Amino acid sequence: FMTHRLDVIMLFLKDNDETWHKTITNNPYSYYPVCGGTADDISGVLSTRDYLLLDDHSRSNVMKNAVCEAQFVPESVKADVLLKQMKTGRNGFALVIDEYGGFTGVITMYDLLEAIIGDIDAKGSGSLLIEKTTHAGELLVNGAAPLDKLAAALDVKLPVDEYDTFAGFVLGLLGKVPEDGEQTEIEFDGLLIKVLEVKDHRLERGLVMKKDSGLIQ
Numbered sequence: 001f002m003t004h005r006l007d008v009i010m011l012f013l014k015d016n017d018e019t020w021h022k023t024i025t026n027n028p029y030s031y032y033p034v035c036g037g038t039a040d041d042i043s044g045v046l047s048t049r050d051y052l053l054l055d056d057h058s059r060s061n062v063m064k065n066a067v068c069e070a071q072f073v074p075e076s077v078k079a080d081v082l083l084k085q086m087k088t089g090r091n092g093f094a095l096v097i098d099e100y101g102g103f104t105g106v107i108t109m110y111d112l113l114e115a116i117i118g119d120i121d122a123k124g125s126g127s128l129l130i131e132k133t134t135h136a137g138e139l140l141v142n143g144a145a146p147l148d149k150l151a152a153a154l155d156v157k158l159p160v161d162e163y164d165t166f167a168g169f170v171l172g173l174l175g176k177v178p179e180d181g182e183q184t185e186i187e188f189d190g191l192l193i194k195v196l197e198v199k200d201h202r203l204e205r206g207l208v209m210k211k212d213s214g215l216i217q
Helices: 017-025 048-052 059-065 079-089 109-117 147-154 166-174
Strands: 031-035 042-047 072-074 093-097 103-108 130-132 138-142 184-188 191-199 202-210
Touching: 017 048, 017 059, 031 103, 042 048, 042 093, 079 093, 079 109, 079 166, 103 109, 109 166, 130 147, 138 147, 147 166, 147 202, 166 184, 166 191, 166 202
Parallel strands: 072 093
Antiparallel strands: 031 042, 093 103, 130 138, 138 202, 184 191, 191 202
């Protein structure tokens, strides 16, 4: 589920500032590897957001304020381990290397979550993915339910800028991918979240309750 190196757009130190600017503004990506002579010589990662916030796009200023240290992970890294690393380090972009240290591709938090919970964009609007139970303040939620829809249904604030789906949100809280059949509980800002069903390492269903609903203490 990574993007292969042949499909990765990179910034080379030998290119001038104008070339960098055109590459960054003409493409839709949030991060770009910064390389020396070859694609295997990666010196950092440029954040498009940080770059666009700069008034001075001179190379020295960009390298100082928009380029951070690259995060490298081996091809053999497990999805749950990488998810935890990204969550802990608040870095949603990693460079994948092979056993010889060669650059093979990149992977983002979005790629990782999509691989775990399925095609995020193909799950529908969420209208049938959130169901009320017989108890007030309690919802049965499909893993693919859009997080903003869940926040609206519960009338609470959830980190919709960080996560697209309920499953992505729960995996982010857990910091790991639950095992098939595993059931667990977590709390978040006045909510109790119960993981009900995990299948093929995908969070299929969960139950969300407001702690002030009277159903739980």
